[in-house]
Amino acid sequence: MSGLDIDGHAGIDSPIHRWDPRAKIASILILIFSVVMVESISVALLGLALSVAILLASRLPLREVARRVRWPVIFLLPIFFILPFTGGGERTVVISTVDLSLDGIFLGSLILTRGVAAVILAYPLFATSPFNITVQAMRGLKMPEVTAQIFLFTYRYLFLLREEMISIEKSLASKSFAKKTDLRTARVIGTALGMLFVRSYERSERIYRAMVSRGYEGTLPSTVKFEMKGGDWAKSFAVTGAALMLQIIDFASTQGVII
Amino acid sequence: MVHISDGVLSPPILAGGFLLAGAMILLTLRDVKAEEVPKISLITAAIFVASLVHFPVGPTSVHLVMNGLAGILLGKRAFASVAVALTLQAVLFQHGGISVIGVNAVNMGIPALLAWQIFEGRRGLTSPKREVVFGAVAGGFAVLGATLILSAELLILGEAFNEIAALVLAAHVPIMLIETAVIGLAAGFLQSVKPEMLIRARGSGHGGA
DSSP: OTTTOOOOOOOSSHHHHHHHHHHHHHHHHHHHHHHHHHHOHHHHHHHHHHHHHHHHHOOOOHHHHHHHHHHHHHHHHHHHHHHHHHHOOSOOEEEEEEEEEEHHHHHHHHHHHHHHHHHHHHHHHHSSSSHHHHHHHHHHOOOOHHHHHHHHHHHHHHHHHHHHHHHHHHHHHHOOOOOOOSHHHEEEEEEHHHHHHHHHHHHHHHHHHHHHTTTTTSOOOOOOOOOOOOOHHHHHHHHHHHHHHHHHHHHHHHHOOOO | OOOOOOSOHHHHHHHHHHHHHHHHHHOOOOOTTTTTHHHHHHHHHHHHHHHEEEEEEEEEEEOOOOHHHHHHHHHHHHHHHHHHHHHHHHHHSSSSOTHHHHHHHHHHHHHHHHHHHHHTTTTTOOOHHHHHHHHHHHHHHHHHHHHHHHHHHHTTGGGGGGGHHHHHHHHHHHHHHHHHHHHHHHHHHHHOOGGGOOOOTTTTTSSSS
């Protein structure tokens, strides 16, 4: 399954890759929240431009981005197309015989722009460090120990279980099983999932005993030391400053000060 | 597809989602023991993988949600499990989004706890079919609950979203029916193969911890 390994391009050298992971996570998260909160379409477009700038600075492969943006766009498009009919308001655009709500068109475009900008930002946020470093950085940002461990272990097991699921699907296919919309398919899938769960449960017991025998007592030793340097502060100020600027311009434009 | 994307909901809902999800995670993981961590993680991974399974519905297909199964396997730990699975789905596949992790965790995690409570209803019954029946009801209600919460959040956004909320509800009817069948059958399978995996029915004398 492609896409499971978020950190395949963590080895590239770029300003985003070199950024202290804690500062990177905190700063880009702040920018994401700032972008999804803006109310003006022009400010949302500015946020989209900032997202693309950070993406380009990260030197991550752009065709990956296209694949990642696809899902949210599929989800957001129905909203984009329905709102012009349901948006209401005084102002309308008449296209042949249909009255479209201008407010609805604006709201739909705003939602789509904010959504795409946030998704684009999430890619350099998580793809520029190995996943375990990201989780270590989250611990540095006060994520509780247990939650951090569940993240690390779950991510590790995803690859194992994906293999397991593929092998179950292969064995079903070799017995000429084809999915249909019927109860028999539900029964086969239910049993296959049950099998996946039994195998993983037994595996989790073995894993726990193996971990205990290696000295696991509920905490994982931290293997990395983070250190903020001058450049880290500069990038963090630039990105959080941009997030703040978006909010100020947005406030000004919704108050009618500027358009 | 129950996950809402980035950019739709209003800031108060986003903030409320994070606050509630954070509080629920702290509350449901408070007394967690070290030996539970690998089990929670593995079941979380299994639920993630199971939710990638596509089920055909006429010409299209839907993917499973599986928050109900988390409930009947993990009990109160299901909330954190669902929250982690959703975060990873947002990070790895952009299903949902970063700013809505809190909201989505609440939307799916609370119904997962509901599924656990429904599944507990089987205690005291002696029918050999009780796991199938209660598992099915738990699985169906978990999806129904998640869909209703999401629709309510869309309705809060304003009248313009009424039709979108209705569309979301309608789109989830087939998923609800499929999860009812699949989770009921999976629960029946687990009861006959590895009953100690299902969350223990209190006071029934069946199953382990």
